[in-house]
Amino acid sequence: MAATRVGPRACDIFTTMEYGPAPESHACALAWLDTQDRHLGHYVDGKWLNPEHRSSVPCQDPVTGENLATCLLAQAEDVCAAVEAARTSLESWSKLPGAARAQHLSRLAKMLQKHQRLLWTLESLVTGRAVREVRDGDVSLAQQLLQYHAVQAHTQEEALAGWEPMGVIGLILPPTFSFIEMMWRVCPALAVGGLRLLIQESVWAETLRRLQARMGRLRSGRGLDGAVDMGARGAAARDLAQRYVREAESLGAQVFQAGDVPSDGPFYPPTLVSGLPPAAPCAQAEVPWPLVVASPFRTAKEALAMANATPRGGSGSVWSERLGQALELGHGLQVGTVWINSHGLRDPGVPTGGCKESGSSWHGGPDGLYEYLRPPGTPARLPAPSENLNYDTFGLTVPSTLPAGPEAGPSPAPPYGLFVGGRFQAPGARSSRPIPGADGSLHGYVAEGGAKDIRGAVEAAHQAAPGWVGRSPGARAAVLWALAAALERRAPTLTSRLERHGVGLKAAKAEVELSARRLRTWGARAQAQGHSLQVAGLRGPVLRLREALGVLAIVCPEEWPLLAFVSLLAPALAHGNALVVVPSGACPLLALELCQDMATLLPAGLVNVVTGDRDHLTRCLALHQDIQALWYFGSAQGSRFAEWASAGNLKAVWANAGHPRAWDQEAEGAGPELGLRAARTKALWLPAGD
């Protein structure tokens, strides 16, 4: 019986001891596609819609290139219909008690469990990924995610009291997104990429040898084979990898390729590239899959510098026998997730996200929930209706400012400089703008800041940032409290300045008083920054750290010239950020008044205040690549510009879309939202074991 079969016979295999094919049947995936006539429409309002006159895109098997199905290209009206349907069901869905929503979610989890074979074969078929990776990783994790969020929904009324749903959420997923990442809603820039690997010089040869031995055992093949480590990602991915390797080789890099790769189909072997000069063009580019680029380093400090010298900040792992050193490196890495002596672990309760160009949104854990919730006490706001905004010219030029007429009085009002690097400096443009009081008379002159001043301010902030982050939360709190005391000593001046700006005496006094309180509140909160410990799947804790963003730019609102300035400054400083602030345009004098105290109390360069044309300064800040986050409170147009321009380095943007905020209210002036925005999360995995 065996002898009549084609292919190698048992007695041959007995000698070679090779692996054979272990195909997973994908009949159920094809059968399901057949129920859709191999043509997938839009899933809207619980129905498959197939609107006419839409062009379609083929969905292909990346290995064979065979057409599996076609999908529709949606048009604007299709999106409108979907949003409308979502809006309708939001009404009933958001009114459901948490327990009922939890039931729906856990029912969906059960559905996944019942039909997991369909899901994993379909996923593997379409993406070319190894089936065991999808089966053992994605599908079970997807279930865990649903279950986790079911529990969250169940406890929402208590644990997240007051937080409201955002409303209809639009998710745009890139083409490389897999099923599990749809489940995670992982931010697009976290998308797949290769690895770069840093190895200490002293163990370089030994590590590479081990790596090569391990790579030699990897098996590539059709994703639906149950005994394959790597699938294929289509011809385009193979060509990309090929180009990269050729370029690296031409630059003198050593290339090691190993593994058992089928000759038919768009497979590419796992490849180790070493000795690539760091200045080579491809060393800067994203490493394509399935490549590993290894570089040696001499000291831990150098490794940190090399690891952080990339625009990406998704995740990283640290391998070291010395826990102290591993933790130090873990703290220093500018990424969203750090694994100590492990890699690629995930758990629904642990947030996943990133920083820098890997985006700043979070998924999973408490941080993932906040992304979709409105803080308590903040009204629901729809985005302002879109109007044409010329991104090229917004804030490009500064209208010239002329002297406000002859100055009266015994001595002329001295112009305030820009507060940069801990002292008042003359602006690069050497010109000033008059600030009128409420009655139209001249209140004072402030400096007209520009692009060069912003550059200087950002540099000063970067110099001050490491020192400030290094201070203990207690020390930071003490500084904020000292600033509050200084603000109170300056109360008479501040009050009279507010009065000249047209604020009533009582209201002015209240604003000054509240401002001092804000500083103390955030000083106190600095001591409890929300670091937390979680226990995840593998034995050992996950530290959820709240880390400073780095250099944060704040464009303050026009209203509440003192209170808004302080309310934004305090949480930002409390969480360890260094700031570049553009104060209220109508009345920047209060912020500058406070700068006189900051000059003596704060480290030089920690807070920099730049006055001038707000649109112009916003443009300069948003287009600056070395600012980690931007808070903008101003016009709807300014908000849109800030968001658009910040996409250049994917800095985290918080813009008010032209809506005024009640700064004197606790919820909007000192609520948890500010604390969430002022720091980013890092998940530090610490698997236990000897």
Next chain:
Amino acid sequence: MSAHNQGTELGKGPGLWAECEVTWKHEEAKEYCNLEGSGKAHREDLSWISKIQVNQPAVLRRAEQIQARRTVKKEWQAAWLLKAVTLIDLTTLSGDDTASNVQRLCYKAKYPIREDLLKALNMHDKGITTAAVCVYPARVCDAVRALQAAGCNIPVASVATGFPAGQTHLKTRLEEIRLAVEDGASEIDVVINRNLVLTGQWEALYDEIRQFRKACGEAHLKTILATGELGSLTNVYKASMIAMMAGADFIKTSTGKETVNATFPVAIVMLRAIRDFFWKTGNKIGFKPAGGIRSAKDSLAWLSLVKEELGDEWLTPELFRIGASSLLSDIERQIYHHVTGRYAAYHDLPMS
């Protein structure tokens, strides 16, 4: 030197690690196999042993993954299962062992799979037997006699040195080895002294195993680490290294009598130790998991683990054994199913 030992001297040239070149010249590496070396060089080497650290969470994760990542089906499965048969040390280690059940075991070792099933696979003339039979020292004579009667030269392995606890005097433990060898055992499975591992007396452990090695003479030495009682994976690695340096031909996971026997995490650590030792000295040491390996599926997982970690060259009886008693009958049932398409009743297959 037994035929197996010839196989362990394949690699030539100095070891990879720079610091080892001083102490691990090839001549010396050869010498310690013959037990004529001074031992001084190896003592100095023990300092690096204490620095070894095993990343337990990473080992656990790899162990979890490796079982799910490889599978063989159809013809491949049948061939792999037959290979597994040839790697089995068919074992009986019970208090009630007598000449009759030892004899049955020996016949099963000679004819592990029903002849017609082998014929269907065209494997009947490949001389498929188990790798060895493994018994208590007092039953070695019975086994040798039975195998002679069956007309085959399957080696007889004997456990020794106060198996399974090893808690007897060194003098009697050494005497036990000599007696078993005298009775005709050509392979000796010794248990190490766990006390020495747990108290960190690596040099004393090294000396003991060297004495075992000497007592074995020409016989093959398998060193049972009893990993379930060593406390940590780091200790497993260190004990593996010491055993190999002291001249073991095989390192073996467990006696089968501990509460925890052959597990994948432990195996990964031992296999990595074997690979490191090979890279260092060019000597290939064998691996023997034992205890709790009962199903055909288990045996396939062990084969693929060794294939992944050490490569195809280790998939021979000279370098890989599986200690088992009930495994063989499950493999035979699977082969029966592969050939006939039916599941066998227990009475369809001869008992051992």
